[in-house]
Amino acid sequence: MNKLLKRSIEFILFILLLSFISFVFVKLAPGDAVREILRSDDVAVTSSQMEKQREALGLNDPVLVQYGKWLSHLVRLDLGTSYMTNRPVTEELLDKLPATLLLTCTSLLVLIVIAIPLGTLSALYPHRVIDRFSRLLAVLGTSVPSFWLGLLLIEGFSVRTHLFPSMGTGSIAHLILPSLTLGLTMAAVYVRLIRSSLLESLGQDFVRGARSRGIGGSSVLLRHAFRHALTPVVTMFGVSIGSLLGGTVVIEVLFAYPGMGKFIVDAIQSRDYPVIQGYMVLMGLIVTIMHILVDLLNDVLNPEIRLKGER
Structure with missing residues (x-):
């Protein structure tokens, strides 16, 4: 209960x-939201019209006053109205969220399919061909920017x-290239992490003890060593969720994929402050929830962590 309250x-x-x-920072950024709004109407406007629009939107108020008004709406789960579309943020x-979550999930699938088998084989057969290949993949994956790979x-x-297809959405084929771009970039890091974690686990006393009792190699690997090795991997995975969601911004723009990433880039270009602010809060919410879930999963995988937290 104390841990839940603290969280x-x-x-x-x-x-x-x-x-x-x-x-x-959004308010301090260069650009004029009112100018962008009135420009979208494609008509000539006067300075008095722009001033009336600023007053109507509350942009003439001090920043702290504007934030206080926005926060009062946030408490009621109201993120405001988009300046450009006039729809609730x-x-x-x-x-846009389902499209981005779909791309994130398919990218994670690519990561898992590549990283877990390759990292495990690299740990079981160190300094062999498969291990050298995984090292090469790690170097290439961490060196090549995701947009260049795309x-x-x-x-x-x-x-x-x-x-x-290189852009758009509508079928599974449209997800292949952006998913590979994100998945391959992240898989390189996880291959090396799984290898090092599994090598460390295989050298632990409880693994040697299980082998001395005659427990089969596959059982030792899956039930003991691999479970212990997953703790740092799961922790890193929680940290990577934010990077993955942030990485979809570049990839969605590159592949013209209609998700949240492309949507927020368009909002930044048009100075749509409510959308930008709502996006930041939503991303913070998702990343924080993922960190909490990772902590809970680590408690299940490694009871020693839970016991330390209770002390």
């Missing part, structure tokens, strides 16, 4: 701090061979 307080403080910092974000995949599998 709840930390969660509230984090959201407040994140929302305040992002709100201030919550509806706009929820409309451009290579577009050139190889879309422009030259026409195997997969």
Whole structure:
């Protein structure tokens, strides 16, 4: 109960701090939201009209007053209204969220399919061909930027061979290239992490003791060593969720994928402050929830962590 209460307080403080910092920086960023709004109407406007629009939107108020008004609406789960579409920000974000979550899940599937088998084989057969291959993959994966890898995949599998579409959505084929771009980039890191964690687990006393009692190699690997090795991997996975969601911004723009990433880039270009602020809060909420779930999962995988937390 104490841990849950502590997590709840930390969660509230984090959201407040994140929302305040992002709100201030958005307001300090160059550009004029009113000018962008009136420009979208494609008609000539006067300075008095712009001033009336600023007054109507409350943009003439001090930043702290604007933040206080926005926070009072947030408490009622109201993220405001988009300047450009005149729709509630919550509806706009929820409309785009499924596409981004789908891309995130398919990217994680690519990561799991590559990282777990390759990292496990690399740990079981160190300094062999499979281990050298995993090291090469790790170097390439951490060295090549995701957007450049995406451009290579577009050139190889879309422009030259026409195997997969390079932009848009509508079918599973549209997910192949962006999922590979994100999944391959992250898999390189996890291959090395799984290898090092599993090598460490295989050298632990409880693994040697299980083998001395005659327990089969596959049982030792799956029930003891691999479970112990998953603790740092799961912790890293929780940290990577934020990177993955942030990485979809670049990839969604590159592949013209209609998710939250492309939507927020368009909002930044048009100075749509409520959308930008709502996106920051939603991402902070998702990342924080993922960290809490990772902590709970680590308690299940490694009871020693839970016992230390209770002391």
